[in-house]
Amino acid sequence: MSSATAVAAKRTGRRGDERLAWIFITPSLLGFAVFLLWPTLRGIYLSFTSFNLLTPEKWVGLDNYERMVNDPIFRDSLRTTVYYVVLNVGAQTVVALFIAVLVQRLTRSALLRGMVLTPYLVSNVVAGIVWLWLLDTRFGIGNQLIGALGFEHVAFFGSEKWVIPTLALVNVWRHVGYTALLLFAGLQMIPATMYEAGRIDGANEWRMFWRISMPLLRPVLSLVLIMSIIGSFQVFDSVSVTTGGGPANASNVLQMYIYSTAFSRFQFGYASALSVALLLVLGLITFVQYRLTRAGETDLD
Known part of the structure; x- marks a missing residue:
């Protein structure tokens, strides 16, 4: 040929x-x-209109965005969401990292990994309802144990002080196994020779964790943080089935406010503007975090 x-x-x-x-x-x-x-394109267009399903959309320009800037409920919802994100991502990352290191250093049991991942198989709605029952102020087993120890019952989902930490910890319980599995996969990519060299140099487990595991885990940890932050900003279903945004709007996260604006008040134009604002916030956070953590680079080369 x-x-x-x-x-x-x-x-x-x-x-x-x-x-x-x-x-x-x-x-x-x-x-x-x-x-x-x-x-997405349709939502961006609607954010510049006044639309309520009953009449054709009317172009209003930047009126919805001006209203959003001056909307105190939007600012409160954004603060509530940021508070939830900080608690959820912070606790979830620390606990997941601890579990991942324990699984890597102490056991290779596939059964144990499956048990850690089990809560992730439960939907957010089911998890929210189950924990709502478990932490019920009067009859929940959680408050029964608190009462047995001599303390006052705690209104976990009915208190302005406790509702966001409770929702964050419920989400941590559900997602921590999946996050730990991702971090465990990242730890598996670190060559065993690195740890052997550390032992030869006399480093203990704590020192090897900070000097070897954390630096080499950075790309995977950055990806996990980006995914966790995006998912946390979009929290809705667990809030909807447990508190509905209450008490007194204490859990009125941004997605809940968008939903109520669109489907309770039928202000779809303004709800679209709120959604676009959330999209821009997530895009900015992702870009900054990606650049600061150098998520696309690795130190294993």
Whole structure:
């Protein structure tokens, strides 16, 4: 076979592979366009309109965004959401990192890993309802134990002071196993020779954790933090089934406010503006965090 014929055959094979690749990814692209791209573009457009489903949308320009800047409920919802995110991400990351290190250093049992991941298989709605029962002020087993120890019962979901920490810890309980599994996978990528060299140099486990595990785990930890922060800002279902935003709007997180604005007050234009603001906040946080943590780089090279 001549070189020209070989080149032509190679190009034909490459075009055939490209066509096959497009056949496989086309359904995903269609789903992305129909269920994500188009709703996003439509929502951005509606954020510049006044729309309530009963009448055609009316272009109002930046009026919705001006209203949002001067909306005290929006500011309170944003502060509540940030408070929830800090508690949730902070506690979840620390506990998950502790579990991941224990699993890596002490055991390789697949059964134990499965047990750690079990709460993640429970939906947010089910987890919220179960914990609402367990922490009920009068009849919940949690308050029964508190009462047995001689303390006053705590209104975990009914107190302005405790509602956000309680929601954050319920979310930590559900997601910590999945987060720990991701961090465990990152720890598995660190060569064992690194730890062997540390032991030869006389380093203890604590010193190897800070000098070896944490620096080399940085890319995976950065990804986990980005995912956790985005997911925490979008909290809705667990709040909806437990408190509905109460008491006294103490758990009225941003997603809850967007939902009530759209489907209780039928102010879809303003709700779209709130959604766009949340999108911009998450995009900015992700960009800054990605750059500061150098998530796309690794020290294993």
